[in-house]
Amino acid sequence: SYVLTQPPSVSVAPGKTARITCGGNNIGSKSVHWYLQKPGQAPVLVIYYDSDRPSGIPERFSGSNSGNTATLTISRVEAGDEADYYCQVWDSSSDHYVFGTGTKVTVL
Amino acid sequence: QVQLQESGPGLVKPSETLSLTCTVSGGSISSINNYYWNWIRQPPGKGLEWIGYIYYSGSTNYSPSLKSRVTISVHTSKNQFSLRLSSVTAADTAVYYCARGKQLSGMDVWGQGTTVTVSS
Numbered sequence: 116s117y118v119l120t121q122p123p124s125v126s127v128a129p130g131k132t133a134r135i136t137c138g139g140n141n142i143g144s145k146s147v148h149w150y151l152q153k154p155g156q157a158p159v160l161v162i163y164y165d166s167d168r169p170s171g172i173p174e175r176f177s178g179s180n181s182g183n184t185a186t187l188t189i190s191r192v193e194a195g196d197e198a199d200y201y202c203q204v205w206d207s208s209s210d211h212y213v214f215g216t217g218t219k220v221t222v223l
Numbered sequence: 224q225v226q227l228q229e230s231g232p233g234l235v236k237p238s239e240t241l242s243l244t245c246t247v248s249g250g251s252i253s254s255i256n257n258y259y260w261n262w263i264r265q266p267p268g269k270g271l272e273w274i275g276y277i278y279y280s281g282s283t284n285y286s287p288s289l290k291s292r293v294t295i296s297v298h299t300s301k302n303q304f305s306l307r308l309s310s311v312t313a314a315d316t317a318v319y320y321c322a323r324g325k326q327l328s329g330m331d332v333w334g335q336g337t338t339v340t341v342s343s
Binding site for chain 1: 270271284320326327331333334
């Protein structure tokens with residue numbers, strides 16, 4: 116089955132840029148979605164189709180996808196961005212959803 | 224706007240069957256085309272695990288690791304879909320979420336989640 120690998124943690128200072136990677140075999144050929152999850156809350160979709168933002172998501176959140184790595188970039192990081200972030204793809208070979216391992220973003 | 228709400232027992236005994244329901248409000252589950260109606264779970268302190276979905280057409284697909292124990296069904300008259308997970312063990316203790324999704328646009332609506340503990 117398809118595997119998505121994320122770094123366990125990323126630390127970033129307020130006002131700086133956080134980059135969270137999601138690695139998978141030829142992930143650039145797939146549509147990648149990103150979710151943030153704060154403690155005790157359900158996940159929230161922040162990026163879909165590699166780089167599109169749902170309504171209500173700040174422009175500070177952006178995404179890219181190429182080769183074997185997809186990246187979620189959070190610009191001008193705020194304390195409120197501290198959360199767990201998960202990537203996700205649709206594996207067309209099996210018609211399954213697959214979640215990444217998750218990354219905890221800590222704002223210093 | 225569409226909202227989802229999970230419901231079901233919070234405590235299940237080992238070897239028994241876990242049963243949860245997701246109620247869809249703000250739209251008809253059978254007329255919202257091209258959506259996959261999903262179940263996802265999250266064990267304490269761990270990541271998200273996709274369990275399976277039922278497509279608006281009624282077809283289903285399940286995670287290979289759970290396939291032998293999972294059934295997802297839809298109840299259009301009640302605007303609900305449900306999850307049954309048989310022969311549960313402590314490893315099935317988790318927060319269970321239902322979510323609406325599409326292949327190319329991710330899961331855009333989630334329930335708040337319901338905690339299920341497997342214990343005697």
